[in-house]
Amino acid sequence: MHPTGDWTGKAFAHEAFLYSSDEEAVARCVPFVQEGLDRGEPVIVVASEAVREALLAHLGDEAGRLAVVAASEGWWQGGFGTLAAYDRDLQQLRANGTPWRLIGEPTWLALPDGRVWSRFEAVANDAYADLPYYSLCLHDTRRLAPDVLEAVLRSHPMTWGGTEPVASPTYEDTATFLRQAEPAWTERPAGALVRQVGDARQARALVGEVLGGEQAGEVGGLAGEREQDALIAVNELVSNALRAAGSAEVSTWREDGCRVWEVADSGPGFHAATAGYVPPADDLDCGRGLWLARGLASDATVRATGEGAAIRLFFRD
Known part of the structure; x- marks a missing residue:
């Protein structure tokens, strides 16, 4: 043997x-x-x-x-x-x-x-x-x-x-x-809310606006702790996009009991399938945002093809 x-x-x-x-x-x-x-x-x-x-x-x-x-x-x-x-x-x-x-x-x-x-x-x-x-x-x-x-x-x-x-x-x-x-990358629904943002403050305002509306009685809604998780995770992805491309497209919709957030940019894209899965080295700032966002979300998926970078985060109710 x-x-x-x-x-x-x-x-x-x-x-x-x-x-x-x-x-x-x-x-x-x-x-x-x-x-x-x-x-x-x-x-x-x-x-x-x-x-x-x-x-x-x-x-x-x-x-x-x-x-x-x-x-x-x-x-x-x-x-x-x-x-x-x-x-x-x-x-x-x-x-x-x-x-x-x-x-x-x-x-x-x-x-x-x-x-x-x-x-x-x-x-x-x-x-x-x-x-x-x-x-x-x-x-x-x-x-x-x-x-x-x-x-x-x-x-x-x-x-x-x-x-x-x-x-x-x-x-x-x-x-x-x-x-x-990972969840399949499907076409974004026609009714999705889509915004271009040029700084992290605009992204935080958008997340607060959407989640605040849900808490006020719209369809579905995240509990307080999960709402904060979504706010932090989207902010991290937008910060990454701003560093890579100077702007970001943020979109959101509801799907199968989840609030979905997508952050896309026209930067260099992801160079490894494992991006965001492994904890970054303690002495590095880069890579920490995607790791944190994946960990806070219920699930996540990265666009497998196309230019730039795009990631979707799923937050279950």
Whole structure:
């Protein structure tokens, strides 16, 4: 058996392992852990209670050499909250200067709001490509819906072939996966409110005007906290557009129980499908606005084609 194939510890390796019994999970994880310990690589385990207990029982005294053993059940903080914590820990490990390996089980994929995690799994393939670690992602077929498992195999470059990792036959590159996973970019409805704005103050006034009208009794409406989220998020996108192009087109409408905000400009556009998904470096101001806006909205999508930049934010009532 070759638990990590030809992985050299110099770049990111990303495997999806689907299992239907605790015994299957342990049979995959024990050689993976032992190889890491033999190589002197930190081994981190963040998994369900059943997998943790079974794995620790099989490892015996060797379990004490694991760098981290933690419950995955308490990790879910929403998509962007969990990703921020994940990113912080990865950067700390990177600073140590040695390869490491992770057994991670995103149990939250079974939650209605947890399905979005497959997008972050896809983003990781680009955003963390140069990090020296192997991520073995466990997925319990007894708990996860078929469409979730399908997304898992589409967002992970590798799966288990029985004796070594092999290429996932349904894997898609990050941009392709995100285009299908994010809300589809459809024609803006004829009744949408559209305004050109030349400064952030005008954008804030527009958002306040629209949301104030909803609170006064028009169709639908956001609660106070979500109203503030929308105000901040749109302001961030408009600020980005003003820096890129000097002006922005802001439009808004209601759709399927959501207030939708679109901010478009004629600037250079987005250069990466992962824009706004990964927390920007602490010492950089650029990129923080789109990250913040995505995190505040219920969902978001970026125009896949066309000149300039355009992003839509969805705020559910």
